[in-house]
Amino acid sequence: xxxxxxxxxxxxxxxxxxxxxxxxxxxxxxxxxxxxxxxxxxxxxxxxxxxxxxxxxxxxxxxxxxxxxxxxxxxxxxxxxxxxxxxxxxxxxxxxxxxxxxxxxxxxxxxxxxxxxxxxxxxxxxxxxxxxxxxxxxxxxxxxxxxxxxxxxxxxxxxxxxxxxxxxxxxxxxxxxxxxxxxxxxxxxxxxxxxxxxxxxxxxxxxxxxxxxxxxxxxxxxxxxxxxxxxxxxxxxxxxxxxxxxxxxxxxxxxxxxxxxxxxxxxxxxxxxxxxxxxxxxxxxxxxxxxxxxxxxxxxxxxxxxxxxxxxxxxxxxxxxxxxxxxxxxxxxxxxxxxxxxxxxxxxxxxxxxxxxxxxxxxxxxxxxxxxxxxxxxxxxxxxxxxxxxxxxxxxxxxxxxxxxxxxxxxxxxxxxxxxxxxxxxxxxxxxxxxxxxxxxxxxxxxxxxxxxxxxx
Amino acid sequence: xxxxxxxxxxxxxxxxxxxxxxxxxxxxxxxxxxxxxxxxxxxxxxxxxxxxxxxxxxxxxxxxxxxxxxxxxxxxxxxxxxxxxxxxxxxxxxxxxxxxxxxxxxxxxxxxxxxxxxxxxxxxxxxxxxxxxxxxxxxxxxxxxxxxxxxxxxxxxxxxxxxxxxxxxxxxxxxxxxxxxxxxxxxxxxxxxxxxxxxxxxxxxxxxxxxxxxxxxxxxxxxxxxxxxxxxxxxxxxxxxxxxxxxxxxxxxxxxx
Numbered sequence: 001x002x003x004x005x006x007x008x009x010x011x012x013x014x015x016x017x018x019x020x021x022x023x024x025x026x027x028x029x030x031x032x033x034x035x036x037x038x039x040x041x042x043x044x045x046x047x048x049x050x051x052x053x054x055x056x057x058x059x060x061x062x063x064x065x066x067x068x069x070x071x072x073x074x075x076x077x078x079x080x081x082x083x084x085x086x087x088x089x090x091x092x093x094x095x096x097x098x099x100x101x102x103x104x105x106x107x108x109x110x111x112x113x114x115x116x117x118x119x120x121x122x123x124x125x126x127x128x129x130x131x132x133x134x135x136x137x138x139x140x141x142x143x144x145x146x147x148x149x150x151x152x153x154x155x156x157x158x159x160x161x162x163x164x165x166x167x168x169x170x171x172x173x174x175x176x177x178x179x180x181x182x183x184x185x186x187x188x189x190x191x192x193x194x195x196x197x198x199x200x201x202x203x204x205x206x207x208x209x210x211x212x213x214x215x216x217x218x219x220x221x222x223x224x225x226x227x228x229x230x231x232x233x234x235x236x237x238x239x240x241x242x243x244x245x246x247x248x249x250x251x252x253x254x255x256x257x258x259x260x261x262x263x264x265x266x267x268x269x270x271x272x273x274x275x276x277x278x279x280x281x282x283x284x285x286x287x288x289x290x291x292x293x294x295x296x297x298x299x300x301x302x303x304x305x306x307x308x309x310x311x312x313x314x315x316x317x318x319x320x321x322x323x324x325x326x327x328x329x330x331x332x333x334x335x336x337x338x339x340x341x342x343x344x345x346x347x348x349x350x351x352x353x354x355x356x357x358x359x360x361x362x363x364x365x366x367x368x369x370x371x372x373x374x375x376x377x378x379x380x381x382x383x384x385x386x387x388x389x390x391x392x393x394x395x396x397x398x399x400x401x402x403x404x405x406x407x408x409x410x411x412x413x414x415x416x417x418x419x420x421x422x423x424x425x426x427x428x429x430x431x432x433x434x435x436x437x438x439x440x441x442x443x444x445x446x447x448x449x450x451x452x453x454x455x456x457x
Numbered sequence: 458x459x460x461x462x463x464x465x466x467x468x469x470x471x472x473x474x475x476x477x478x479x480x481x482x483x484x485x486x487x488x489x490x491x492x493x494x495x496x497x498x499x500x501x502x503x504x505x506x507x508x509x510x511x512x513x514x515x516x517x518x519x520x521x522x523x524x525x526x527x528x529x530x531x532x533x534x535x536x537x538x539x540x541x542x543x544x545x546x547x548x549x550x551x552x553x554x555x556x557x558x559x560x561x562x563x564x565x566x567x568x569x570x571x572x573x574x575x576x577x578x579x580x581x582x583x584x585x586x587x588x589x590x591x592x593x594x595x596x597x598x599x600x601x602x603x604x605x606x607x608x609x610x611x612x613x614x615x616x617x618x619x620x621x622x623x624x625x626x627x628x629x630x631x632x633x634x635x636x637x638x639x640x641x642x643x644x645x646x647x648x649x650x651x652x653x654x655x656x657x658x659x660x661x662x663x664x665x666x667x668x669x670x671x672x673x674x675x676x677x678x679x680x681x682x683x684x685x686x687x688x689x690x691x692x693x694x695x696x697x698x699x700x701x702x703x704x705x706x707x708x709x710x711x712x713x714x
Contacts, residue, residue: 398545398599401505402559402615403533403566412558416549416598 007069013050017043019074020159026076027160032131034139035161042148042158049152061336061368062278062307067250072192072222076162078107079187101125103183106195106225107163115166122175123168127196130166137168141200145256145284146228154254157194157226164195164225167209174206174236178427181209185223185249186216197227199237203260206236208427213274215245223251233260233287238426239267242434243274247302250276261287261316268425269325270434271298271306272441281310285319285347292321297421299441301330310339312354314347317377323354326421328414328442329365340372341384347377354384359391359417414442458483458654459504459524459623464515466503472513473499475679481623484651488665488690489658491676492698497658498542500676501627505539506532519623533559534566536622536653540612540629547599552611555599556581556618563619584617588644605632613644620648625656630664642667662694677701 007015020027020043028036051068052059101124102109108126115125115133123130131138148155165181185193201207215221231237245251251274259265271277283292298306312321325337337356358367371384391413399409418438425431459481466474473496481487491497503510504517506529517524524532547555560580561571572580585595590610600608609629616624626645630638645655645668657668665673665687673690675683677698682705683689693700 392545392547394545395547397507397529398541398547399550399555399559400529401533401539401541402555402619403530403562404555404558405530405562406528408558408562409530412550412554413547416547419549 007065009051009053009065009068012065012068013047016068016074016156017047023074023076027162030128030132030162032135032138034135035131035142038143038148039159039161042155042161045148045155046152046159049150049155051156052152058309058338061334062276062305064252064278067222067252067276070190070220070222072190072220074160075105075187075191075193076160078111078163079105101165101179101181103163103165103181103195105185105187105191106193106223108165118175120173120175121170122173123166124179125166127164127166127198128162130168130198134168137200138166138198141228141230142198144228145230145258145282146226146254147256147282151254151280153224153252154226157196157224157254160194161196161226162194164197164227165199166197167199167207169201169205169207169235171202171232172204173202175208178208178210178238178430181211183211183213184216185214185221185245187219187221188217190220192222192224194224194226196225199227199229201229201231201235201237203232204234205232208238209240210427210430211239211241213241213243213245213251215249218246219248221245221249223249223253225251225253227253227255229255229257229265231257231259231263231265233262235260235263235265237263237265239265240425240427240430241267241269242437243269243271243277244437245274245277247273247275247304249274252278252280254280255282257281257283257292259283259285259287259290259292262289263287264291266293266424266426267295268421269294269296269308270421270438271296271300272437273299274304274306276305278307279309281308282313283311283321284313284315285321286315288316288318290316290319292319293424294321294323295421295424296325297418297438298325298327298335299418299438300327300333300335302333303331304333305335306333307336308338310337310354312339312341312352314341314343314350314352314377317346317348317350319347320351321353324421324424325356326417327356327358327367328361328417329358329367330361332362332364334366336367337369337386338372339370339384340374341382343373343375343377343380343382345376348379350377350380350382352380352382356386357417358386358388359414360388361390411442415439418442458520460516460518462516462518464503464517465513466499466515467511467513468499468509473510473679474503476515477679477681479674479681481654481656483622483654485672486649486655486657486668486670488668488670488673488687489656489676489681490660490662490673490690490693493660495676496679497660497676498627501539501542501625501656501658504532504537504625505529530562531566533619533621534563538616538619538621538624540609540616540624540626542627542629542631544600544603544608544612546601546603548601550599552595552597552599553581556615559615560618580618584614587617587647588614589640590614606634606637609633609641610637613641617644617648622653623656624648624653625658627658628660629657630659630661638664639667662690665690675701677705
C-alpha cells in the first residue's frame with residue numbers, strides 16, 4: 001500500500017480538530033441534543049488521546065500514523081450521487097431471506113423511509129433519525145459502553161458521528177428474518193467514513209444481523225466505525241460481519257457488546273479482503289449465566305494487514321466465553337491477534353477459552369499473536385493458546401499419494417482450516433455463501449468485492 | 458510392471474536401502490518381510506514418491522517409465538497406490554470430498570469426465586460394501602478419530618475406490634484383530650485381477666494366510682537377502698528372523714581354519 005507522505009500525528013490531530021470546529025454547524029444539524037453534547041466530549045477526549053501510536057501496547061502491530069496522514073475528505077454529509085442499487089449492486093445473498101439495509105458512505109441510503117417500524121414493533125433504520133425521533137431510547141444506550149475516555153478513535157467517532165444503523169427490538173420479540181446491512185463505500189474522491197451503529201435488544205428477544213462491508217470505487221477509503229450492541233437479559237443475538245473491501249481501503253472498526261443475564265451472543269468476523277483492517281471487539285458479560293462465542297477468520301495476501309483485538313470482560317459469575325480466531329497469510333501479508341480475557345474478582349465459575357491459529361504460506365508473511373489472561377477469581381476454568389505454522393506436510397503427501405495435485409491439496413487443507421470458523425455461522429444460506437466466497441478467495445478468484453463492476457485494486 | 462534395479466536410498470543422510478532388485482509382473486502378489494528397521498517402509502515410501510527419501514543410485518521402472526521422475530500425484534493417477542502404515546488424519550476434509558477429488562483427478566488423467574455426485578455416491582456405496590466399512594466413518598473427516606483398525610480398513614476402501622494397477626500395502630495388518638484382518642485380506646483378494654499386482658509389506662506371516670503371495674522376499678538391513686515361495690514365509694514364522702541373520706553370517710564369514 002503506497003501511503004504517500006507521513007504527517008506527524010500532532011498535525012493529524014490538529015487537522016481533525018480544526019475540521020470539527022469548522023464544520024460544527026453541519027455536524028450538529030441532524031442529531032439530537034444529547035448526541036451533540038456527547039460530540040463535544042468526544043472532541044475533548046480526542047484532543048487529549050489522539051490517534052493511538054505504536055507505544056500504545058494495544059496498537060503495537062498496526063501503525064495508524066500513515067493511515068491518517070492521507071488527505072481524506074471527511075464524509076460528514078450524505079453523498080448526493082445517484083445510485084441505482086439494484087442496477088449495479090448484486091452483493092446480497094440470493095437465497096437469503098433478509099431485510100436488506102443499505103448504508104452508503106456511512107449514511108442511511110433510503111431517505112424516503114429513514115426509520116421503519118416492523119409489525120412486531122421493532123425499529124430498523126437511520127441512527128440519526130432515531131436519535132431525533134426516539135431520543136430517550138437512544139440516550140439510554142448511546143455511549144454507555146463504548147469508551148471515549150480511553151480510546152482516541154472512539155472519541156473521534158463520537159465527535160464526528162452523523163448516521164449509521166439503528167436497530168431496536170422490544171421486549172419479548174424475536175425477529176424472524178435476518179437483517180442484512182450492506183455497508184458500501186463509493187465516492188469519486190478519497191474519503192473518511194465514521195458511521196455509528198446502535199443495536200438494542202431488550203429482554204427476551206432474538207435477532208440475527210449480518211453486516212457486509214464493500215468498497216465500490218477505486219479510491220482510498222478510511223473507515224472508523226463504532227457499533228454498540230446491547231443484548232438484554234435472556235436475549236439471543238447472532239452477528240456476522242463480512243469484510244470485503246479493496247486493497248486501498250482501510251478499516252478500523254470498534255464493536256462494543258454488552259450482554260445481560262443469561263443472554264447468548266455469537267459473533268463471526270470474516271475478513272475476506274481489505275488493505276488494512278483493524279477490528280476491536282469488546283465484550284462485557286454483565287449478568288450471570290451469559291454465553292459468548294466470538295470467532296474470526298481472515299485471509300490476507302499481497303501487502304494486506306489485519307489486526308484483530310478481542311477483549312472479553314467476565315464481569316459476572318457463571319458466564320462462558322469462547323474465542324477462536326483463525327488466519328491464513330500469504331505473500332507479504334502481516335497480521336496480529338491480541339486476545340484478552342479478564343475475569344473479575346466476583347466472576348466465579350467462569351469458563352473462558354481462547355485460541356488463535358494461523359497458517360503462514362510464505363516465509364515473508366508475518367503474524368504476531370498475543371493471548372492474554374487476567375484472572376482475579378479463583379474458581380474458574382480458563383485456557384488460551386496460539387499457533388503459527390505451515391500446512392501439514394504429512395497430510396499434503398497423503399493427499400498427493402491419492403492423486404490430488406499439490407495446489408488442490410493445499411487449497412483443500414486451507415479450506416478445511418477455515419471451515420471450523422465458517423461452520424459457526426448459523427444462517428445457512430449465509431454459511432453456504434461464505435463457504436463459496438472463502439473457496440474462491442483461497443483460489444485467488446476473488447480479488448475484490450465480487451460482482452463489482454469496478455476494477456479497483 | 459515394476460522393475461527395481463540396484464536401488465540405494467537414504468533418509469537424512471543415512472543409507473537405508475543398499476541396492477534393491479525386484480521384478481513385479483501383472484497378476485502377481487509379492488510379500489516383503491523383514492524385521493523392524495530393515496527398510497520395508499522406506500521402500501514403500503520411495504515408490505510412492507515421499508520426498509523425505511533421497512535416491513542415491515539405481516533405477517525404478519513402472520510400466521516402462523522412470524518412476525523416480527514422476528510426482529507423487531502423477532504416480533497415483535498412473536495406478537500406484539500406497540496403503541499407509543500410519544494413515545494421516547485430516548480434520549476438516551470430509552472423506553467424500555477427499556475421495557471425490559482424488560477419483561475425479563484419476564478420471565481426468567484417463568480422459569474421462571468427472572463423476573456426478575450421484576454416480577460417485579453409487580460407486581462409494583458399492584466399494585463400502587466390499588470392505589465392510591461403516592457409513593459413520595465415511596461421513597467423517599479423513600481418518601479423524603478413527604481407531605487403528607478403522608484407519609487400515611479405510612486404506613483398503615480407498616484402494617477399492619481408486620482401483621490401482623500396483624498396490625503397495627505397508628504393514629496393513631499391524632494393529633488389526635483377526636476379524637479385521639480377514640476383512641482387509643478379503644478386500645485385497647476381491648480386488649485382485651490378472652492385470653494388477655500387489656506388494657504386501659508385513660512383519661508377520663499371519664496376513665499371508667489370507668493373502669497368498671506368489672513370491673516372498675526377505676528384506677534385511679536394506680537388502681533383499683532371500684526370495685522364495687509362500688513356504689518361505691512359514692519357515693520365517695517358525696525360525697524367526699534370527700535364522701536369516703545366522704545364515705547370512707555363515708555365508709558371508711570367511712572360513713576360519
